[in-house]
Amino acid sequence: MTIPKRPPPAQDSHSASRANPSELPHEATKALPIALLRAREALMSRFRPMLAEHDFTSQQWRVIRLLNEHSTLDAAQLAEKAFILPPSLTRILANLEARDLVTRVQCASDRRRYLFRLTSLGETSFQKIYPDRVKIYKEIEAYFGKRKIALLLELLDDLAQF
Amino acid sequence: MTIPKRPPPAQDSHSASRANPSELPHEATKALPIALLRAREALMSRFRPMLAEHDFTSQQWRVIRLLNEHSTLDAAQLAEKAFILPPSLTRILANLEARDLVTRVQCASDRRRYLFRLTSLGETSFQKIYPDRVKIYKEIEAYFGKRKIALLLELLDDLAQF
DNA sequence: GCTATAACATTAACAAGTTAAGTAAATGTG
C-alpha cells in the first residue's frame, strides 16, 4: 500500500485530542478493523512485489498453494480454505485456467461441482515461488518472534469466532 | 463474507497432514495474512450490513468519520488516516461529493491540494450512524474483553512496523 | 528568473470484494 508519510498537519482545530469517556476508539486509526488492515498490509507489502514478479496476485497464489497441498478441491472447498468469495473465485479460476496453470474436471457424481487440479505448469510455478515465500516468512519471524506470532495467531483465531 | 461451511472432504489423499520440519505455516489457513483477514472479516461482517442500511461502505464511512473528527483534511491526510490509497480515495470522495455529503475547497496556499469538509447532510449522516457503531463495538468488547483487545492492538501495531 | 525535480491529485486498466440475481443439478416430499 505504501501510503506516503506526511508532516503533521499545520493545525487541527478540534476533537482529535478530546476526552473519550466511553473508552471506545473514536479515531479511525485506533479502531480494531483498521489495525488489522495495517498489520496485514505490512506483511502483504513484502509478499505482493515478490508474487507480482511471478505474475501472481496474492489470491491467485492462495489458490495455487491450496491445490498444491490438496491435489484436487472443488470450488466450495477452495472458497472456504482460501477465504475468497465464490464470485471472486470464479474469476480467479477462469484466469488460472486461461493461463494453463489449473484444470477443471466436472465431478461425475454431482455435476454441479467441478474438481480443480494444478497442471504441471502450475506445479512448476508453485515450486518456483515457494522458496521466496519461505524467505519472507522467515524475515517476519526474525522481526516479530515465533512466540509473538503464536500469541497473535491465537488472539486472531479467537476473534474470528465472534 | 460468510463463506458457507461444508462437510469435510470425503478424502484428501496427501500432504494436508504431512510433517512440517521447517515449522513454517504451510497450510494457507494457518498463515498470518489469512488469520488477519479472517479476524477482520469477523468484525466487518457486523459493521457492513449496518453501514449498508445507511447506504455507506466501510471505506466511505471511514472518510465521513475522519472528517467529523478533524473538520477539514486534505486528500493525503485522509489517505493516510483512513488507510486508503489515493486512487480509491479519489473515487470515494467523488461519490460522497455527488451525494452532497462532502464538499471540497481548493487550498489557497497550495493549489494542488483540496480541503474536504462534511456538509450538514454529511454531519447528519454521521450522527445517525455513530450510535450503531458504538453498539457493535461494545458487542465486540463484550465478546473479546478490553484486555485482549488492548493486547491485540499492541501486537498489531508492533507488526505494522515491520 | 529558469529549469529540473519533487509532490498532489487524478486517470486508466485490470484484479478482487460485495451483494443480488440467475442457471442448472441435486434432494426431499407428497
Place this chain on the structure above:
DNA sequence: CACATTTACTTAACTTGTTAATGTTATAGC
C-alpha cells in the same frame, strides 16, 4: 413421478485495491 426447495456455481453491477502513467503546481539549484 411431479413439484418445491436446496445446493453449487456463475453472471451482473457496483465499489475498492493496486500499479503505472499523466497533468498540474511547488520547490530547489543554478
